[in-house]
Amino acid sequence: MMMGKPKIILKSVTKYYDAYTCALSNIDLTISEGEWVSIIGPSGSGKTTLLNMMSGLDTPTSGTININGTDLTGLGQKMLAKFRRENVGLIFQQHHLIPYLDALENVMTAQYFHGKVDREIAREALERMGLGQRLKHRPAQLSGGEQQRVCIARALINDPEIILADEPTGNLDMKNGEIVMGIIKQLVDEGRTLVIVTHNMDIAKQGRRTIQLVDGKISTDSSRQTHNPLETSVGRKANSPPTSTGSARR
Amino acid sequence: MMFLRIVARSFNRRRPRIAVAVIAVLMGASMTSGLLTVSTGIEDKLAKEFRRFGSNILVIPRSDTIELGFPGISFGSVSEQRYIDESDLWKIKKIDEWSANVLGFAPMLYQVVQVEHEGNVQRAVLTGTYFDRAFPDLTKAGEIWSTGIKKIASYWNVEGNWIEDDDNGSVLAGVSVAEKLKLKLGDSIYVSYENPETKSTTTEQLSVAGTVSTGGSEDSQLFVPLSVAQRISGRLGKVHSVQVSALCVECPAELIGAEIEKKLPYTQAKTVKQLVRAEEMIMDQLGQMMLLITVVALVASGTTVTTTMMTTVMERRREIGLMKSIGAENSTIASIFLAEAVIVGVTGGFLGYGLGNVLAQHIAESVFSAPITPLLTILPVTVGISLSVAVLASTLPVRRAIRIDPAIVLRGE
Ligand SMILES: Nc1ncnc2c1ncn2[C@@H]1O[C@H](COP(=O)(O)OP(=O)(O)OP(=O)(O)O)[C@@H](O)[C@H]1O
Numbered sequence: 221m222m223m224g225k226p227k228i229i230l231k232s233v234t235k236y237y238d239a240y241t242c243a244l245s246n247i248d249l250t251i252s253e254g255e256w257v258s259i260i261g262p263s264g265s266g267k268t269t270l271l272n273m274m275s276g277l278d279t280p281t282s283g284t285i286n287i288n289g290t291d292l293t294g295l296g297q298k299m300l301a302k303f304r305r306e307n308v309g310l311i312f313q314q315h316h317l318i319p320y321l322d323a324l325e326n327v328m329t330a331q332y333f334h335g336k337v338d339r340e341i342a343r344e345a346l347e348r349m350g351l352g353q354r355l356k357h358r359p360a361q362l363s364g365g366e367q368q369r370v371c372i373a374r375a376l377i378n379d380p381e382i383i384l385a386d387e388p389t390g391n392l393d394m395k396n397g398e399i400v401m402g403i404i405k406q407l408v409d410e411g412r413t414l415v416i417v418t419h420n421m422d423i424a425k426q427g428r429r430t431i432q433l434v435d436g437k438i439s440t441d442s443s444r445q446t447h448n449p450l451e452t453s454v455g456r457k458a459n460s461p462p463t464s465t466g467s468a469r470r
Numbered sequence: 471m472m473f474l475r476i477v478a479r480s481f482n483r484r485r486p487r488i489a490v491a492v493i494a495v496l497m498g499a500s501m502t503s504g505l506l507t508v509s510t511g512i513e514d515k516l517a518k519e520f521r522r523f524g525s526n527i528l529v530i531p532r533s534d535t536i537e538l539g540f541p542g543i544s545f546g547s548v549s550e551q552r553y554i555d556e557s558d559l560w561k562i563k564k565i566d567e568w569s570a571n572v573l574g575f576a577p578m579l580y581q582v583v584q585v586e587h588e589g590n591v592q593r594a595v596l597t598g599t600y601f602d603r604a605f606p607d608l609t610k611a612g613e614i615w616s617t618g619i620k621k622i623a624s625y626w627n628v629e630g631n632w633i634e635d636d637d638n639g640s641v642l643a644g645v646s647v648a649e650k651l652k653l654k655l656g657d658s659i660y661v662s663y664e665n666p667e668t669k670s671t672t673t674e675q676l677s678v679a680g681t682v683s684t685g686g687s688e689d690s691q692l693f694v695p696l697s698v699a700q701r702i703s704g705r706l707g708k709v710h711s712v713q714v715s716a717l718c719v720e721c722p723a724e725l726i727g728a729e730i731e732k733k734l735p736y737t738q739a740k741t742v743k744q745l746v747r748a749e750e751m752i753m754d755q756l757g758q759m760m761l762l763i764t765v766v767a768l769v770a771s772g773t774t775v776t777t778t779m780m781t782t783v784m785e786r787r788r789e790i791g792l793m794k795s796i797g798a799e800n801s802t803i804a805s806i807f808l809a810e811a812v813i814v815g816v817t818g819g820f821l822g823y824g825l826g827n828v829l830a831q832h833i834a835e836s837v838f839s840a841p842i843t844p845l846l847t848i849l850p851v852t853v854g855i856s857l858s859v860a861v862l863a864s865t866l867p868v869r870r871a872i873r874i875d876p877a878i879v880l881r882g883e
């Protein structure tokens with residue numbers, strides 16, 4: 221198995237929202253460069269919380285997080301914002317766009333926060349998403365699928381190495397879902413690391429590795445290089461990444 | 471560029487809310503600029519009035535409320551009419567030690583009348599006085615001494631003709647009255663006076679002999695010989711006050727005043743210095759009240775801006791969270807809201823300056839019956855104050871915006 225260097229390293233990450241809500245409990249997880257990792261699990265199991273940890277949108281109660289060589293522990297808000305701009309592209313379930321800006325401006329806003337606005341690059345990014353004819357449309361004038369593609373264009377505009385997607389097709393119909401997944405697949409083919417939260421098993425299956433969360437703990441973590449769970453488990457033992465727990469099960 | 475675009479677009483979307491904030495600032499700003507204009511204008515006027523005032527002692531009946539009515543500025547109304555007898559006036563020139571220093575005096579009898587000219591009707595103060603009246607000189611036997619406004623008020627600027635003191639049918643019109651009624655030299659006007667006690671009305675026809683301009687309250691008065699004013703108002707032999715011009719290089723005007731009071735025990739003689747001090751006190755109090763009103767108005771504007779901005783921040787929390795999640799720093803978020811505050815403050819300031827001038831004009835006309843010139847120097851002050859109020863009022867909402875958790879975006883709240 222040819223795995224790149226580790227991109228995302230979580231060590232004993234625990235998140236309490238309050239004294240009674242333990243959203244993540246002692247998570248150890250390593251994700252390597254170029255990996256496609258699907259995160260599945262029942263509602264409330266901590267999937268979004270996990271993604272928030274990886275993107276620096278939220279901080280763990282305890283444990284350490286290292287993303288793309290940056291240790292997020294103890295970073296201030298300013299540094300976290302900088303980290304997000306430079307390292308991760310976020311794709312949300314609801315197509316979060318700024319309502320009063322058109323498609324092009326929404327993409328350019330991300331460029332602006334990154335420091336350099338280039339209209340041409342923004343336009344090309346939207347054209348790649350098949351939105352060449354929709355540049356001047358405001359979110360309300362776009363379909364759900366189109367809005368999601370604007371989001372993706374925005375997430376990619378600063379060329380992040382890591383894509384974090386939280387149910388990107390959750391609000392889309394089959395056809396639009398397929399278009400969006402096609403684009404996402406292409407991103408991984410280009411060598412980006414993808415962590416995608418999904419309820420859709422068909423989508424999860426497209427990745428090589430699926431992590432199932434239950435009650436804030438990793439209940440299964442399967443590498444899909446091979447269809448033999450036992451072999452996977454053995455292989456992992458040999459390489460002994462400290463992050464994997466449990467055995468692959470289907 | 472992108473920053474401006476974000477600000478402009480979001481602005482455009484929330485015009486009604488922004489309008490509320492701008493109006494709030496405008497209110498405070500108009501108060502500020504209006505009251506600043508009025509107080510500087512009035513102070514200027516007073517200062518000028520006193521500086522070029524010809525006489526330096528004012529004689530008035532004792533404990534009369536007209537006390538505050540030094541020619542030109544009348545505060546309060548006359549509750550208890552008291553008069554000085556015209557027949558006593560000669561005594562002013564025959565005081566004990568300082569008689570020679572009394573250069574001249576002019577009695578004043580005021581009444582509000584209705585003036586009509588070619589269908590136009592105006593209210594104005596009709597003042598009776600001496601213009602240039604000859605007396606036997608009581609200090610030097612056999613000589614004639616003439617006194618009156620012409621002698622003591624060198625600042626009077628008369629176009630046309632002065633009036634003789636025995637002229638029954640002429641009037642000298644203040645320039646603003648003349649302007650309002652479109653009076654030309656030689657025009658006839660009708661002056662009506664309603665006696666408040668008998669309710670009977672006296673009307674006289676007078677012809678305009680000339681116009682007078684002083685830059686002071688005289689501009690909105692009509693001047694006639696004392697005898698004419700006494701006849702119209704039925705106050706024969708009476709005057710309200712006497713302006714006295716005393717030569718005072720060395721001598722203190724207070725001493726001359728004291729001698730006059732001794733000769734005319736039912737009067738008090740105030741020096742201009744004393745009157746200025748009284749005026750200054752009134753102006754101080756007026757100024758403090760204006761300041762208070764302005765501060766209250768500004769606090770009210772600030773509060774409105776804060777609540778409006780706060781609502782805006784709450785409405786836009788998703789958007790703020792989103793911006794943060796895609797990498798906006800707190801300072802960027804803060805600048806977006808502060809830029810809004812700056813625009814609101816500056817717009818409100820400019821509009822407020824305009825409205826403030828209208829306000830000042832209104833106050834000046836109705837309270838001081840004199841127009842006031844807008845002062846351009848007040849514009850930057852007003853804009854500066856509104857800007858500070860708007861920015862200050864936004865600090866709380868901005869802090870709120872900064873505290874918004876970017877994680878709300880993924881949570882889909
Ligand atoms: N801000 C918060 N404050 C308190 N509790 C929270 C907060 N966010 C999430 N939780 C709780 O933490 C747990 C994990 O939530 P999370 O959003 O990560 O679940 P999820 O796996 O993404 O669920 P879903 O599939 O419904 O999106 C849940 O019990 C949830 O109620």
Ligand SMILES: [Mg+2]
Nearest residue numbers: 267268269386
């Ligand atoms: Mg979720």
